[in-house]
Amino acid sequence: SQQGEEDPQALSIQEGENATMNCSYKTSINNLQWYRQNSGRGLVHLILIRSNEREKHSGRLRVTLDTSKKSSSLLITASRAADTASYFCATDRPGGYQKVTFGTGTKLQVIP
Amino acid sequence: NAGVMQNPRHLVRRRGQEARLRCSPMKGHSHVYWYRQLPEEGLKFMVYLQKENIIDESGMPKERFSAEFPKEGPSILRIQQVVRGDSAAYFCASSPPGYGYGYTFGSGTRLTVV
Numbered sequence: 001s002q003q004g005e006e007d008p009q010a011l012s013i014q015e016g017e018n019a020t021m022n023c024s025y026k027t028s029i030n031n032l033q034w035y036r037q038n039s040g041r042g043l044v045h046l047i048l049i050r051s052n053e054r055e056k057h058s059g060r061l062r063v064t065l066d067t068s069k070k071s072s073s074l075l076i077t078a079s080r081a082a083d084t085a086s087y088f089c090a091t092d093r094p095g096g097y098q099k100v101t102f103g104t105g106t107k108l109q110v111i112p
Numbered sequence: 113n114a115g116v117m118q119n120p121r122h123l124v125r126r127r128g129q130e131a132r133l134r135c136s137p138m139k140g141h142s143h144v145y146w147y148r149q150l151p152e153e154g155l156k157f158m159v160y161l162q163k164e165n166i167i168d169e170s171g172m173p174k175e176r177f178s179a180e181f182p183k184e185g186p187s188i189l190r191i192q193q194v195v196r197g198d199s200a201a202y203f204c205a206s207s208p209p210g211y212g213y214g215y216t217f218g219s220g221t222r223l224t225v226v
Contacts, residue, residue, distance in 0.1 A: 031212050042116075042203055043155070045214035088154060090215075099145070099168050100215065102155040 004089045004103030012109040019076040021106040023089030033090045081112045118218035133189040133221045137206030144187045149201045
């Protein structure tokens with residue numbers, strides 16, 4: 001079964017605004033990752049946050065992780081039209097190997 | 113470093129034919145994963161392989177689907193006797209050995225069964 005669920009399913013914002021996407025998962029994790037997928041393309045790895053980390057930054061991206069609530073958020077600041085894509089969270093499980101399970105995705109549209 | 117190479121990009125098969133999808137992982141990556149994506153949906157895990165070993169095939173349909181990652185050459189996802197429901201995008205990803213690395217994805221193979 002899918003481990004992660006993103007919220008909202010779709011998000012439309014104006015260029016320059018911030019975009020926040022949330023991910024909830026069901027079981028304990030080792031790492032949580034966020035990926036971006038442009039229409040018709042493969043996924044691009046954005047950021048990985050470990051279960052013992054609470055926040056991580058990469059350029060205009062900020063990811064938070066709350067393991068007590070089994071949730072994560074991805075914030076994109078000062079959005080650009082090029083950020084238009086689907087965003088997926090992905091989780092793996094502790095004690096196992098590297099198989100990663102993806103959520104259903106948030107479709108972000110940034111209007112110029 | 114050419115990244116993860118998948119071919120073909122598009123594949124059209126008639127019902128009952130066989131489909132072979134190839135994936136060459138990034139140099140230095142020994143772990144390969146196959147995922148299937150239906151339109152407007154997320155990625156569904158199919159199989160996780162290391163060289164000459166299937167580690168986890170819990171997402172593979174029991175019949176008609178098989179995967180391999182030989183000592184030499186690309187990983188192959190093979191679908192026998194394809195049906196319309198097999199039409200989807202199939203993505204391959206690779207990662208280095210060890211834990212806590214993100215995946216590098218290929219551009220996918222879009223299979224259409226007519």
